[in-house]
Amino acid sequence: MTSTQIGDVDTQALTDEVIRSFDGTPDTRTQTILTALVHHLHAFVRDIEPSLAEWESAIEFLTAVGQKCDPVRQEFVLLSDVLGVSMLVETINDQHAPGATDSTVLGPFHMTESPTRHLGDTIDEVGNPNHLLVTGTVRNTNGDLLPHATVDVWQCNEEGFYDVQQPDIQPAGNGRGLFTTDELGRFWFRTVTPSHYPIPTDGPVGTLLDATHRHPYRPAHIHFIAHADQHRPLTTHIFVPGSPYLDSDAVFAVKGSLIGDLGTADAGHAAQFGVGVGSPIATVDLVLAPTPSGSADVL
Template structure:
């Protein structure tokens, strides 16, 4: 296969065809499909906006800055994916394969540290500075059957809108985080504080992008959850605080009506079972998992040397 072409016949369309053809021998079918589509759409984008060389360099500099902002506790590329709606688009597409399951939503940029293993009923609020919120939940299959001993990983910001990794001098590592194992009936419960709405980090290139486009950076209050069990598809979701500001304009487009939580007051039964006062705040959660199914095989790009 020749890759040469005379300058006077190298049109943008011809170039796109040449680059696409260069990947035709890719052994992995999925990778070949992904990279070919990527080339076609990126070339189409460039033909559409016709960037100057200065603009092209600015784009390279922006992506470089995004990568440089990533570290062990901050994932700026995830944040970029979030504010462009790509994260939610991926989640929404994949939800089509999980009818009847709890809606998924974005992972977010702060699931970068392991949650400490905690006992059922333990508090993830290590500061004890706010009004305790009891969170009770269950994990079940789409058939309605409980899923015993499922794991539920939770993480959230505090009442002031900050995650532990954002305030290492004020919050102990692991504050607002916990890894719980449900009981034999798929039930789990823990204590926390009601998380505040908050701005996503704006001290990096993604923040500059939002500023340049006059977009606000705020997210409504929420608790992140990942539920896992053998034989079931992993679920990444939120429970949103009802009446929180920005439910209708989440900066990362992650709000779904089905995920706005049931925040109420403890009943007599809950008071007795969880040893809380009647009328104290309770958030009730139901996580429904779909059976594990075959997804597209990995492209293998994750193994590329960095």
């Protein structure tokens, strides 16, 4: 256990004084969070006993993380991801959605609005001839299909880049789409098979990875956010089977249940969905948990 006594100074008295300063906080949840934060943060400082130079470096690092953020780049989300905090938050919240599809990280690239698209549209605006057909359903944990649910989709291209990373090459909205399920809770669209890719390393998070000799790569995946009235929103991925880095995702987001299965389009699929015979097909089943009684949907 870390000692709270340093020379003649009892550092616990300082911690207690800071915690007491929150006694008048009107919102009890805010008070709980701040109290726990100070308790654990002070314990961390006692544990590592940083030098003043190390403390200044930490402040400079966090400042640089904030300065790297802009309307299409969220470096703090990226930092949370590579430290496993994002996945820890998702895993804790999954406990409140038994039977639902496993959630996973939002990631740093959901920073622009997906264009509204019709069922069957392609989200590839570059015109790649090699299609991946995605078909899916949205249902609840009772197995009931959910008509008129919204499914927000975004992904990188076949070279591993999102539209916001290549504004001079990819049209804004490429690889993105906002779909609404039909009367039977179904959705389908065409796209390209995404590639594995490195997370951005040109900022302080990249410096952190380099300092710890960690690779920056994520396995290939497609992002989904599903919403339906009176149900908890779901943020998840479908990972491409066989992709490199499934066993060492830089942001710790892979769950076995989210590694998809790829089928192959036959003549019937080709006629119905406008893809070539032999094109890969990904089937997605998004299961939403009900919103707790008396609670509003969390958006």
